[in-house]
Amino acid sequence: MTDVIARDQALALDAADALAPLREQFVLPPGVIYLDGNSLGVLPRSTAARVQQVVTQEWGTDLITSWNKAGWMDLPLRVGDKIGRLVGAGAGQMVVADSTSVNLFKVLSAALSISQAGAPQRQVILSERSNFPTDLYIAEALARERGFELVLAEPEELPGLLDARTAVLMLTHVNYRTGRMHDMAALTHAAHEAGALTVWDLAHSAGAVPVDLQGAEADFAIGCGYKYLNGGPGAPAFVWVHPQHVDRFWQPLAGWIGHAAPFEFTPGYRPAQGISRYLCGTPAVLSLAALECGVDTLLAAEPLGGMAALRHKSLALTRLFAAQVEATCPALKLVSPRDDALRGSQVCLAHADIAYPVVQALIARGVIGDFRAPNILRFGFTPLYLRFVDAWDAAHHLQQVLQSEEWRRPEFNQKNAVT
Numbered sequence: 001m002t003d004v005i006a007r008d009q010a011l012a013l014d015a016a017d018a019l020a021p022l023r024e025q026f027v028l029p030p031g032v033i034y035l036d037g038n039s040l041g042v043l044p045r046s047t048a049a050r051v052q053q054v055v056t057q058e059w060g061t062d063l064i065t066s067w068n069k070a071g072w073m074d075l076p077l078r079v080g081d082k083i084g085r086l087v088g089a090g091a092g093q094m095v096v097a098d099s100t101s102v103n104l105f106k107v108l109s110a111a112l113s114i115s116q117a118g119a120p121q122r123q124v125i126l127s128e129r130s131n132f133p134t135d136l137y138i139a140e141a142l143a144r145e146r147g148f149e150l151v152l153a154e155p156e157e158l159p160g161l162l163d164a165r166t167a168v169l170m171l172t173h174v175n176y177r178t179g180r181m182h183d184m185a186a187l188t189h190a191a192h193e194a195g196a197l198t199v200w201d202l203a204h205s206a207g208a209v210p211v212d213l214q215g216a217e218a219d220f221a222i223g224c225g226y227k228y229l230n231g232g233p234g235a236p237a238f239v240w241v242h243p244q245h246v247d248r249f250w251q252p253l254a255g256w257i258g259h260a261a262p263f264e265f266t267p268g269y270r271p272a273q274g275i276s277r278y279l280c281g282t283p284a285v286l287s288l289a290a291l292e293c294g295v296d297t298l299l300a301a302e303p304l305g306g307m308a309a310l311r312h313k314s315l316a317l318t319r320l321f322a323a324q325v326e327a328t329c330p331a332l333k334l335v336s337p338r339d340d341a342l343r344g345s346q347v348c349l350a351h352a353d354i355a356y357p358v359v360q361a362l363i364a365r366g367v368i369g370d371f372r373a374p375n376i377l378r379f380g381f382t383p384l385y386l387r388f389v390d391a392w393d394a395a396h397h398l399q400q401v402l403q404s405e406e407w408r409r410p411e412f413n414q415k416n417a418v419t
């Protein structure tokens, strides 16, 4: 990690930052340091006008003709192609639809079918014990329904557990709670050596760290639209399948929009060729329009070095914040990896007793992070709109909250439904 610096040095880093103008793309409330873009990305300036146009013109005036005239039907593939550019997917290989949880159900089911075809002994879904709950719940439900076994392990145990019984290695690339990042290419290679397939959840990766799905020879991937992609609350999610698998099996949610010819209204299901078969029902047009604005804010970084440049800045931000906190807040334990290669775009700190009220006290000061049970203070760093001085100020506020003990106030110890 880096050394502690003075606030002026943080300001100098901002002055020299070629990515700084990208911040202008966003509506950022004054007085707020937003370290929660890993949970809900901020509002792009372009979104309100674009959604307004879809509502008043495309819907209000052009009505049903907009399915063709305004390209509504193409939105899942069009936005999918744009997200694909951020994660190393080829054109026409990704669609946007449904939620991350639902897309995980589709791809995990298809992966299990492909893996077990001709290899009935492959009965294990292998995942990480601290994977995000929805991923584990979906896997648990599918395992029950299809007669598979869900095996959970620590990250370092995973390679040793891959064997002839493994059907699918299902992992979230960057852990939601610790920020620890897996080596996608190495684990995919190890899974393939054992004859298993991989499913990658990119919820904390897309738009946050460079990902190369094709280069890593991944098999399936899904991810979230409302975190680093800035698509807005409940934005639809994306799904990618390697071209070598995409036409091999039906996905289980065989809705009419994934049919080869939806408007022929024939009784039998015939899946579309390619990734379109991973669509299910009618596209969520308003949400897709908002998500496209969010993804465009990331594509605006392409002329400035794209994801590699964003990653460089993100690592500098997380290093700075972690170093300041470690130097000034001895009560907090750094949970995220110190090694840049293992750290996503977040810094997680632990405190056995007061993580929750400290986060609440910070929010009252305008420094928005979140609490993750049982004892984690989580801070996401989005290099598109955060400045070095924000990282510095956030660490300073954290130190003041601890020193002043303002976290003791009763209102900071009251639990809300959403943390």
Ligand SMILES: *Cc1c(COP(=O)(O)O)cnc(C)c1O
Residues within 6 Å of the ligand: 099, 100, 101, 102, 132, 134, 135, 172, 176, 201, 203, 204, 224, 237
């Ligand atoms: C945020 C997140 C999800 C969200 O799933 P939804 O279906 O959108 O609720 C899924 N997986 C991981 C790893 C996440 O971090």
